[in-house]
Amino acid sequence: MYSNWVNIAMEIKKGIAVSPGISIARSMIIDSEDYRIPRREIKPSQRLVETQRIRNAFNDAIEELTRLGAQQDLAESGKIRDIFAVHLRLLRDRSLRKKITDLIHSELVTAEYAVSKVLREFAAHFSSVKDTYISERADDIYDIERRLLRQLLGKKREEVKGLSEEVAVIARELSPTQTAGFNKQFVKGIATDAGGRTSHTAIVARSLGIPAVVALEDLTEIVRGGDTVIIDGNRGIVIVNPDEETTLQYEKYSSEFLELEHKLDAIRAKPAVTRDGTRIAVFGNIEFPDEAEVVLQKGGEGIGLYRTEFLYLSSPTEPTEEQHYEAYAATVRFLRNRPVVIRTFDLGADKQTQSKRFAPEPNPFLGLRSIRFCLQNLMMFKTQLHAILRASLLGHVKIMFPLITNHQELMQAKMILRDVMEDLDDESIPYNRNIEVGIMIETPSAALTASTLARDTAFFSIGTNDLIQYTLAVDRGNELVSTLYSATDPAVIRLIRMVIQDANKAQIDVSVCGEMASEPDYIMMLLGLGIRTISITPPMIPEIKQIIRSVTIEDCNNVARKVLSMNSERHISSFLRSAARKILPEAF
Amino acid sequence: MGKAVCEIAVEIKNMHGLHMRPAMQFVDIANQFACDISVSNGEKVVDGKSIMQIALLAATHGTKLKIKAEGDDAQKAINALQELVESRRFIDPDSYV
Numbered sequence: 048m049y050s051n052w053v054n055i056a057m058e059i060k061k062g063i064a065v066s067p068g069i070s071i072a073r074s075m076i077i078d079s080e081d082y083r084i085p086r087r088e089i090k091p092s093q094r095l096v097e098t099q100r101i102r103n104a105f106n107d108a109i110e111e112l113t114r115l116g117a118q119q120d121l122a123e124s125g126k127i128r129d130i131f132a133v134h135l136r137l138l139r140d141r142s143l144r145k146k147i148t149d150l151i152h153s154e155l156v157t158a159e160y161a162v163s164k165v166l167r168e169f170a171a172h173f174s175s176v177k178d179t180y181i182s183e184r185a186d187d188i189y190d191i192e193r194r195l196l197r198q199l200l201g202k203k204r205e206e207v208k209g210l211s212e213e214v215a216v217i218a219r220e221l222s223p224t225q226t227a228g229f230n231k232q233f234v235k236g237i238a239t240d241a242g243g244r245t246s247h248t249a250i251v252a253r254s255l256g257i258p259a260v261v262a263l264e265d266l267t268e269i270v271r272g273g274d275t276v277i278i279d280g281n282r283g284i285v286i287v288n289p290d291e292e293t294t295l296q297y298e299k300y301s302s303e304f305l306e307l308e309h310k311l312d313a314i315r316a317k318p319a320v321t322r323d324g325t326r327i328a329v330f331g332n333i334e335f336p337d338e339a340e341v342v343l344q345k346g347g348e349g350i351g352l353y354r355t356e357f358l359y360l361s362s363p364t365e366p367t368e369e370q371h372y373e374a375y376a377a378t379v380r381f382l383r384n385r386p387v388v389i390r391t392f393d394l395g396a397d398k399q400t401q402s403k404r405f406a407p408e409p410n411p412f413l414g415l416r417s418i419r420f421c422l423q424n425l426m427m428f429k430t431q432l433h434a435i436l437r438a439s440l441l442g443h444v445k446i447m448f449p450l451i452t453n454h455q456e457l458m459q460a461k462m463i464l465r466d467v468m469e470d471l472d473d474e475s476i477p478y479n480r481n482i483e484v485g486i487m488i489e490t491p492s493a494a495l496t497a498s499t500l501a502r503d504t505a506f507f508s509i510g511t512n513d514l515i516q517y518t519l520a521v522d523r524g525n526e527l528v529s530t531l532y533s534a535t536d537p538a539v540i541r542l543i544r545m546v547i548q549d550a551n552k553a554q555i556d557v558s559v560c561g562e563m564a565s566e567p568d569y570i571m572m573l574l575g576l577g578i579r580t581i582s583i584t585p586p587m588i589p590e591i592k593q594i595i596r597s598v599t600i601e602d603c604n605n606v607a608r609k610v611l612s613m614n615s616e617r618h619i620s621s622f623l624r625s626a627a628r629k630i631l632p633e634a635f
Numbered sequence: 636m637g638k639a640v641c642e643i644a645v646e647i648k649n650m651h652g653l654h655m656r657p658a659m660q661f662v663d664i665a666n667q668f669a670c671d672i673s674v675s676n677g678e679k680v681v682d683g684k685s686i687m688q689i690a691l692l693a694a695t696h697g698t699k700l701k702i703k704a705e706g707d708d709a710q711k712a713i714n715a716l717q718e719l720v721e722s723r724r725f726i727d728p729d730s731y732v
Binding site for chain 2: 129132133136137140141142143169172173176178180181184187
């Protein structure tokens with residue numbers, strides 16, 4: 048009796064929440080031929096289906112190869128024809144096919160895993176032979192493996208497009224081709240092993256409004272197709288095979304969450320003013336032009352951070368100036384005269400283009416990323432600046448340079464902006480000559496030299512995610528050290544205070560656009576430190592506004608003063624949590 | 636009535652040994668016959684009709700193999716395979732090389 052339960056033991060995985068909401072659905076796993084296929088078990092009743100899939104995959108692969116072979120010019124070198132012929136013989140090899148189907152029957156594994164396991168064993172065998180002429184044949188075997196997996200997985204992708212019931216999609220990582228057919232009506236949640244806040248999966252999930260959690264490490268090895276999965280996109284948790292009690296809890300939590308959202312939506316038209324009358328500007332961070340609508344819906348007063356990487360990441364080719372312009376113009380027009388802060392490309396490190404046109408670096412976060420990348424790819428950078436300037440007359444546009452680490456970098460970026468302005472003058476294209484240019488403060492070096500940087504910039508926006516990671520030297524995607532990543536570390540708080548003080552002295556605007564400002568726990572401290580402008584993820588706007596409307600600046604000052612006197616990250620975070628809980632108990 | 640069984644020892648004489656292309660030629664001929672064919676290199680015995688298994692023998696130049704056929708056309712099969720391995724050394728009659 049109990050042994051049955053062992054197989055479906057509940058498992059809880061923690062990852063990074065990238066798109067809010069809760070889903071409870073049956074899992075559908077999408078493997079990729081680019082990665083090792085994890086071992087995954089099937090129910091005994093599934094055996095015939097899987098062996099039939101093997102048969103189809105072999106037959107289709109043979110057909111595909113025969114077609115390709117026929118296209119080869121007969122005058123073509125005999126070698127190529129031989130390769131086709133050999134691969135066809137391998138696909139027709141009965142003992143190979145039998146080995147694969149036997150594995151499915153004896154070990155109850157998926158077709159994908161069986162194909163991969165058997166062929167990789169063969170390949171390993173070839174590789175181990177000393178004779179190079181024979182050991183190189185391992186490549187042929189890998190080629191066959193990929194061909195078969197493409198057949199198996201291609202059909203699976205078609206299945207996603209033709210879904211007729213609700214599922215949670217589980218994958219190692221999702222590529223644009225995989226997500227292209229996603230239908231919001233049936234794909235209820237997404238969870239992936241890899242990825243970060245700005246990975247393609249995260250971007251797609253947010254734009255479709257599907258709850259998603261990424262960076263779950265080995266989720267695809269734990270889940271079996273058809274398992275029930277809870278995806279908690281608020282807390283970054285995925286629960287596989289939840290027990291009855293957990294399911295009930297989550298059903299309750301899910302409806303409470305919707306109710307709270309509904310309630311908070313009611314305050315969207317009200318201004319973000321503290322009880323003692325201090326006005327706080329609340330803006331939204333966006334990724335795509337169409338998210339601007341969500342910002343206004345939720346009560347945001349403008350766009351405080353318009354990430355532009357999507358232009359690069361969602362297109363197989365480099366975006367044209369016109370594509371840039373269209374994207375900016377659409378957003379700026381939509382916002383009327385509300386501010387739109389366009390951040391120039393923040394590419395590199397975790398944000399690579401699909402075509403992987405960047406060579407891998409040993410330490411990408413300390414490498415050629417963000418503004419550094421732009422300053423070395425001037426054509427691309429100028430194209431973007433040209434488009435932003437053209438859009439600058441359509442509304443209230445500001446430019447923001449990311450990851451500035453020193454004054455010289457800022458001057459270089461501004462010089463290039465002036466070059467582009469001259470180009471526009473030559474072309475007689477009108478633009479806003481007095482466009483405000485600001486920078487993100489995301490590194491300790493920028494924070495420590497904020498007084499110098501403030502002389503040549505119109506505003507600061509503190510990017511807390513990178514500031515925390517660089518200050519504490521912690522990669523939060525690395526689970527071995529992720530507990531050390533904390534917004535409440537005294538070092539981080541002191542740097543933020545320093546930036547705010549230097550901005551105030553220089554009389555320039557300073558805002559926080561990192562995730563820290565979207566956290567109900569931290570908002571009082573930020574106001575107490577002197578922040579009057581924040582830019583946050585749109586779904587959080589109502590809740591943060593609600594907190595702002597429930598506090599006084601005096602309360603906030605007291606909280607900040609207390610925090611600055613504390614020396615332990617743990618004390619600070621528990622103190623902030625209890626302070627926030629008193630204000631808005633339902634949010635926790 | 637017992638099945639006909641034939642066996643023969645051959646030596647791989649072509650320079651690159653029994654790699655993919657020769658393995659393909661081998662199984663193509665083996666598959667023309669109804670009899671069961673097995674090949675042994677002294678360590679392991681494999682199915683003479685499976686290209687994967689033949690290739691896995693990793694028989695290099697100079698390797699000695701034992702080919703065994705069981706079935707009505709066993710003798711014919713053995714003759715054809717011996718011709719391929721030792722007389723023709725895997726060179727196609729219509730090959731330019």
